[in-house]
Amino acid sequence: MxxxxxxxxxxxxxxxxxxxxxxxxxxxxxxxxxxxxxxxxxxxxxxxxxxxxxxxxxxxxxxxxxxxxxxxxxxxxxxxxxxxxxxxxxxxxxxxxxxxxxxxxxxxxxxxxxxxxxxxxxxxxxxxxxxxxxxxxxxxxxxxxxxxxxxxxxxxxxxxxxxxxxxxxxxxxxxxxxxxxxxxxxxxxxxxxxxxxxxxxxxxxxxxxxxxxxxxxxxxxxxxxxxxxxxxxxxxxxxxxxxxxxxxxxxxxxxxxxxxxxxxxxxxxxxxxxxxxxxxxxxxxxxxxxxxxxxxxxxxxxxxxxxxxxxxxxxxxxxxxxxxxxxxxxxxxxFIDTQNYFSPSVIGEIVQLTEGEEMHIEGKTTGFLEVVVPKTSGEFTIKLNKEGEKSTNIKVDVENNVLLLSSDYGDEGNIKVEDLSTNSDENIKLSLYIDLHSIELFINSGEKVVSFTAYDRDKGKDIMLVGGEKAELKRIVYGGR
CATH class of the missing domain: 2.115.10.20 (Glycosyl hydrolase domain; family 43)
Structure with a gap:
């Protein structure tokens, strides 16, 4: 043979x-x-x-x-x-x-x-x-x-x-x-x-x-x-x-x-x-x-x-x-049909979160999450794959124009992205594609991209948005399947 x-x-x-x-x-x-x-x-x-x-x-x-x-x-x-x-x-x-x-x-x-x-x-x-x-x-x-x-x-x-x-x-x-x-x-x-x-x-x-x-x-x-x-x-x-x-x-x-x-x-x-x-x-x-x-x-x-x-x-x-x-x-x-695959819909508009205030989203195994933030906003954190105290965390500091990704899954290592708001739009747009072992984040329609993988078995499905100082979210869109 x-x-x-x-x-x-x-x-x-x-x-x-x-x-x-x-x-x-x-x-x-x-x-x-x-x-x-x-x-x-x-x-x-x-x-x-x-x-x-x-x-x-x-x-x-x-x-x-x-x-x-x-x-x-x-x-x-x-x-x-x-x-x-x-x-x-x-x-x-x-x-x-x-x-x-x-x-x-x-x-x-x-x-x-x-x-x-x-x-x-x-x-x-x-x-x-x-x-x-x-x-x-x-x-x-x-x-x-x-x-x-x-x-x-x-x-x-x-x-x-x-x-x-x-x-x-x-x-x-x-x-x-x-x-x-x-x-x-x-x-x-x-x-x-x-x-x-x-x-x-x-x-x-x-x-x-x-x-x-x-x-x-x-x-x-x-x-x-x-x-x-x-x-x-x-x-x-x-x-x-x-x-x-x-x-x-x-x-x-x-x-x-x-x-x-x-x-x-x-x-x-x-x-x-x-x-x-x-x-x-x-x-x-x-x-x-x-x-x-x-x-x-x-x-x-x-x-x-x-x-x-x-x-x-x-x-x-x-x-x-x-x-x-x-x-x-x-x-x-x-380059996939996000609308037909995930059927995302607006689940929040003009959402203001005080420091430590939480907004919960019941997630599914896979999902598409989009968060639009005015450049006048402050800090907030997106917690993905949340299960108990574990999650993958995306902290966005709009005032200082920086994003930090850290995770309780996979091996140690943090990701830092600076200069988020390079476009002329008044907003920052974060588009997240969540799969069983990965997250892909497209910033401002792909001006910058961040990818993350972890093969842990025990990752959760839920999503949480946590307010920091002066957090204001203009629009939140989610679709899962």
């Missing part, structure tokens, strides 16, 4: 043992999931591939899982698309992207070779090379006979083949470009670009972004696209070596600027964070069916305790986010 058959048979035989999966955030049928891969709209549906290990809830040999959707809430799971069954990807089919060419769906991924996988790393024995596979139907894939198509021959001197991964392929004026993350000889992260006319023969083009030595960062999962006439470069940041783990958080950044493809030069104008939480990484974007730019990311809280093993799964995706550039800022809005 080959590896693909083995994985698919295991899933079918064991998936019914899985429990406590998220309700409307995508998660694997069984086992471990991390980065989104090959996110694309193809033959009338959105295809999401993902880093996948079906046999346990911990990271191991990476396969490519596969599912499709039309609305990002109802998903159809398809057979595993790829397994690590070739010499060039023997220890994992790592992350990559998808592109349509001549009616076929092509995916480009990193073939990972590490004979010591699971044990101490020996960098001189690790190789990451880029590979191609194609499909007539978007379901069954054939790996190209010339794989790997980008390896030591194409990678210039000064870069390390042991950290050379995550190809994102785009087409511009009949030319294919691929951005990749790589570790340079100084052991720091760079984003480099290759080009091709046929997706098979690739040549090095340029280096388009370099982290500084002092930042101590390795870069992963680059993405390059145009939205609202601006070029946007995304990448995830992580410590370049273990000794910097406490100093360098795992985050995802964006650069807005101008990409000159002919010269291979990216000129950044503005930089920002995609998410201010501790739980959003390795996102990938695609063009939606109506031309919009959509993004989805892996929700994973680094150094957090895994879910209970008896859950049978580990990992979930964020809500899809529609991207726009507004006032030189990358704005993200949830």
């Amino acid at each position: 080959n590896k693909l058959q083995k994985a698919n048979e295991y899933i079918q035989q064991n998936k019914n043992n899985v429990n406590n999966r998220p309700i409307y955030h995508f998660s694997p049928e069984i086992g471990w999931m991390n980065d989104p891969n090959g996110f694309t709209f193809y033959q009338g549906k959105y295809h999401l591939f993902y880093q996948y290990y079906p046999y346990d809830i911990v990271w191991s040999d990476m396969h490519w899982g596969h599912a499709v959707t039309e609305n990002f809430i109802d998903w159809e799971y398809l057979p595993v698309a790829m397994a690590n069954d070739k010499a060039y990807d023997a220890n994992g089919c790592f992350s990559g992207s998808a592109i349509e060419k001549d009616g076929k769906l092509y995916v480009m991924y990193t073939g990972h070779v590490d004979p010591n996988l699971g044990f101490d790393k020996v960098e001189s024995e690790i190789a990451e090379r880029q590979c191609i596979a194609s499909s007539e139907d978007g379901i069954t894939f054939e790996k190209h006979k010339l794989n790997p198509v980008i390896g030591e021959k194409q990678l210039p001197e000064g870069y390390l083949i042991c950290d050379f991964r995550d190809p994102k392929v785009i087409e511009v004026n009949g030319v294919y470009y691929c951005v990749l993350s790589v570790r340079n000889a100084q052991r720091r992260g760079e984003i480099i670009m290759f080009k091709s006319l046929d997706l098979v023969q690739w040549t090095y083009h340029s280096s388009i972004f370099q982290s500084t030595f002092e930042e101590n960062k390795l870069l992963e999962c680059p993405d390059l696209f145009k939205v609202d006439e601006k070029d946007v470069l995304l990448f995830s940041e992580m410590p370049c070596d273990p000794e910097y783990t406490k100093d360098v958080p795992n985050t995802t950044a964006y650069l807005i600027g101008k990409m000159d493809f002919e010269r291979g030069k990216f000129t950044p104008d503005d930089k920002g964070l995609l998410d201010y939480g501790q739980t959003f990484y390795a996102p990938q974007s695609t063009e939606g069916k109506d031309g919009e730019r959509l993004l989805i990311g892996w929700m994973h809280r680094w150094n957090q305790t895994n879910p209970p093993k008896e859950y049978g799964f580990n990992g979930m995706m964020s809500l899809p986010r529609k991207l726009n550039v507004i006032n030189e800022r990358l704005v993200q809005q949830p």
Whole structure:
């Protein structure tokens, strides 16, 4: 039995043992999931591939899982698309992207070779090379006979083949470009670009972004696209070596600027964070069916305790986010039908809470909560998943323009967001999407986003608003299911 058959048979035989999966955030049928891969709209549906290990809830040999959707809430799971069954990807089919060419769906991924996988790393024995596979139907894939198509021959001197991964392929004026993350000889992260006319023969083009030595960062999962006439470069940041783990958080950044493809030069104008939480990484974007730019990311809280093993799964995706550039800022809005799914309604208008006064909302397992606050308001706290003395707390200090998130669930760690009221509106709007193991907060229609995850069993459903000094809430909207 080959590896693909083995994985698919295991899933079918064991998936019914899985429990406590998220309700409307995508998660694997069984086992471990991390980065989104090959996110694309193809033959009338959105295809999401993902880093996948079906046999346990911990990271191991990476396969490519596969599912499709039309609305990002109802998903159809398809057979595993790829397994690590070739010499060039023997220890994992790592992350990559998808592109349509001549009616076929092509995916480009990193073939990972590490004979010591699971044990101490020996960098001189690790190789990451880029590979191609194609499909007539978007379901069954054939790996190209010339794989790997980008390896030591194409990678210039000064870069390390042991950290050379995550190809994102785009087409511009009949030319294919691929951005990749790589570790340079100084052991720091760079984003480099290759080009091709046929997706098979690739040549090095340029280096388009370099982290500084002092930042101590390795870069992963680059993405390059145009939205609202601006070029946007995304990448995830992580410590370049273990000794910097406490100093360098795992985050995802964006650069807005101008990409000159002919010269291979990216000129950044503005930089920002995609998410201010501790739980959003390795996102990938695609063009939606109506031309919009959509993004989805892996929700994973680094150094957090895994879910209970008896859950049978580990990992979930964020809500899809529609991207726009507004006032030189990358704005993200949830791309699901909030009205039809949650049926939210106004449950309070012009609510004034004295210090310590409580407003209770009977919550359901999942929910959408929106709180609109005038900029003249004072402090208040939103308590979510309340059960006894436990809750996840979002304290909003309007006067000082700051938001603090803390929780009695999950591992310790606080999140602070400053400069809430950057828009010209007289109000601050907080839109919260609550699922079984996650909260996503969109501030001012996505000017800033905060995500949070916790796999605790005992989280409550109820919601409480608690007044602080001069708390005034203009409108409260809630819908649960």
